Amino acid sequence: MNKMLKTLAGRSFAASRMRNLIAALAIALTALLFASVTTMTVGAMQSMNLTMQMQKGSRSDGDFRNMNREQFEQLQAVDWIREAGLRMPVSFLENAKRHNVEFDVLDEVQAELTFCMPQYGSVPEAADEVVASDQAIRALGAEPEIGAQIVIAFTVHGKAYELPMKVSGYYETSNSQLSVMWTGTAFRDAYPDIFRYTYDRDGEMAGTYYSDIMVKSADGLKERMEELSRTLGGNPDDMKAANYLPAVVNRMTNPAPDAGVIVITVLFAALFMFCGYLLIYNVFDIAVMQEIRRYGLYRTIGMGGRHVRKLLNCQVLWLSALGIPIGLLFGYVTGRTALPYIMEIFADEYHTLLVSVTPSPLIFAAAALLTVLTVWVSTRKPVKKAVEIPPIEAFRYVEKSTGRRSARKSAFGASLARLAWSNLGRNKRRSAFILISLALCMILLNCAGIIADSVDVEKQASWMIRTDFAVVNLVSTNNMEGFKRREEALKKETIADIAAQPGVREGTAIYKNTMDDTDVTYSFSHVEALLAEPHDESGIGSNMIETPEADSLSILWDENGIVFGLGEDKRPICNVYGMEEAALTRMDLREGECDAHTLYQKMENGEGVLVGVPLNRNDMTYYEVFDLTEIGETISVYKDGQLIKELPVLAKAGINGDDEEIGFTCAGPLRVGHDGLFLYLPAGVYQEIYDDPVIYKYSFNMEEDKRADMETWLADYMENVDVSIDYLSAQSARESAFAMRRMIRFVGGLIGVIFGFAGVLNLVNMVITTILTRRHEFATMQSIGMTQRQLTKMMVLESLYYAAGACILGMTGAVILAFTLVRGIVQTQWFLSFRFTLLPAAAVMPVLFVTAFIVPVAALRTFYHDSIVEQLRIAG
């Protein structure tokens, strides 16, 4: 840029500190908004990711298993692998109590990737040093502390070992059932016998190499990894092969971005952009108008429009360079502070929820980019105005007055109120922006308030659980697992222990079929039509997939995409529940025999079955695509391919989360019977049909005064007696709804406050500008007898008019939006029931009025006493 222009830009910039401060503040505030929303988004995604990685036990991109030494060494040399950890499994420890401890040799890379690095103490160096989770150390009978002595016992290659070890460090456990104890390569070198590779002959794990890897790019990772497995001489597919060398991509590390999160982020970004626009536009518009004579002067002495644009852009750039970093920093801090509140809503779904956000460059880059964009957009119009105004007009430019100007002069004697009123219309757009930003603060706060109030705690809680408590295996509360194997059943002793507690009422055990129960299948008219389609000699039709993955069933699907898990005879195995009468009584019977007692008796007599239809939570009606049977229709039961029973549909019930599995997840049924049918039978009939019936859930009510005791007892029992269980209580279901309400209040409140701040900043800017530009006018007024008191009063009145206008606009807007947009949003979310309130908006009103009072008083104190007036004298 031209040197003289630069000098001019620099000096002008330095000469208007107050204005620059306000402008930089406006830009900083905008940057703050963007940085906080990007921090929250990235943080939420990171936290979810990390939580899921923790659950999986690795944050790597994938891993290779069952390698021998040469294969591992070749793997380390592969160029697309950035990092490869070393893991040599030894064995599970035989002397650990109530906790599974896996004993491995790891290197630091592997320990880092699999969350095994010591939080206290250091990594193991000597052959007799180990690092383990606190729980693993306790399970071996020692206290978790550095230097603790333990003994580990295990058997490998047919030989039993019992070795004394020393704890060099430990970490807090994240998985109550299983954790890793590890030692370094010194141990491997000290016991070469343990690490003899014999896997290809006898399947012995000790001696094999495992490796979690990080790659340079995740494109086509699955194919590349499987290819590598083959190149190494392994077989990635066949579990039974001697050279089985699994190559597994970690789905937790590379998940698809969540569409909901993206939509919300875009929405907030747009809202914030608007807020930033209101603010920055006003600040620059005022700045340009104040300087417009100066631009006229520049033009008369030969400056072109191009020069003026450069001059202004240069100042915008400096202001951005000043405001953006500050805003980004505070925004990051704000986002970080808010993150835990947001993550709280997931707290029930993920047991060990980790909240984490690292200051990634992405956060700052995205926020800075959005801010720059907003600043650029908001300053274009004021800059254009400065550039395009004809020099002679700029030169004689006076802030446009309204037609009331003459009236104002004559009204002076009449009343200060009218005088103040007539000032409002001086610049319509600017006044409108102040009003809008203040009103938006009220409107947004109120919308957030309505949504928060509309969180239907009872509806949410009753969807999740029909009783006071429900105890299940841990897998049922993990939405990536679910109850699907017999071995995950609740233990009889556990149920007995719970039932023996004082205050337990209406305790009922619920049986459920699993993926192991493929011998029992069902047929009904809907699937008969599907099964009638052409199929090959092995029984596989065009609408079927046979066992796509090791841990899943063959499936069949209909034209609506409803999927059925298939048993051995290629008929659906369905999701079948066996229960006692008390449990049936709690269900939502809607069609056929609706008297629970009669229904139960009929079913016990083998007269039929109850079919459950999943409900649409929004309106609590059946999902039509899941409603596959008619009352009276017969369902045929097959065992080992033989028809054993014919059960007519006696009744239909609308089923919720509790009826399917428990509260928040239905991962189990989704893997067993998949989408249907859901069949409910008396426990007796269930036991008759299934060879090895297992219980997946124990539901019970509690006497009210004993509920808290039960929570403590269960927490203790889970930790010390049966670590395989987890529970949900009606109270904790309510808590999670309350957490959501808190989150909405917090986030909505935050945004409202930020808009309020923008509005107040606008007001401050307006008041200061008015004082500065109208000093002459004020001086004239004072010279003809207006006192400073009256002057203050006039400015306060003017400011109060803005507040009043904003209140009217805000209240009206809040009411209108409540019954349109907000109600619309509320209706799309099942856990919300519209509840109107104007309280948040009303609460803002006094704050607004007090601020509107304080701002001009403080501004006049600061800027309107003679010495400063002198200092701030504007040239020309």
Add this chain to the structure above:
Amino acid sequence: MNCILKASGLKKYYGKNDTVVKALDGVDLEIEEGKFTAIIGTSGSGKSTLLNMFGGLDTPTSGSIKIGETELGGLGKEEAAAFRRRQIGFVFQNYNLIPVLTVWENIVFPISLDNRKPDKDFIMKIVTMLGLEHRLDSLPGNLSGGQQQRVAIARALASKPAILLADEPTGNLDSKSSNDVIGLLKMTGSEFHQTIVMITHNPEIAQMADRIVQIEDGKIKSVSTP
């Protein structure tokens, strides 16, 4: 006679229909190179309008202005600005100095905008003649009105313009300073052979010009030599 500026059929109307203000209503005027012309007339007669038109700050409703070989109406916005900083020197009643720049920077500002090197010897000559040589590093705010106007004159002369336009340059000054400024203006004008067109209300000052143009109601009433 060598004519540097030629205005023909100049009209400038403000407003429309019944409320129309004819600020200029058919002005034909030629300005001779190297001469000092004074424009006089009652308030509102259209003097400033005419001068602004000469400087390309304003465009006429009809008619044309030619300065040297350049037709002003044929210039685009940026060209007009460039023409202004190279060919026109302006001096205004309220000085119009840039308050954040020093006296020297103010004087060379239009030249620097063109990325040209200021002719230092020439400018120092002007500065010395105007008695500003010890004030070059001051800010305009610290100068008296007369001094500020002298800086404005130096700025107007620095780029060796084809024509120097002055709109009541002494309007804000007391009579002593006024006489000083006009004396200096006239002296530098004849020293550097500079064409000057100046508006004034002061008949005494008008008498110092080579030629006096009187304007009334947007028309030229008389042209005389004192």
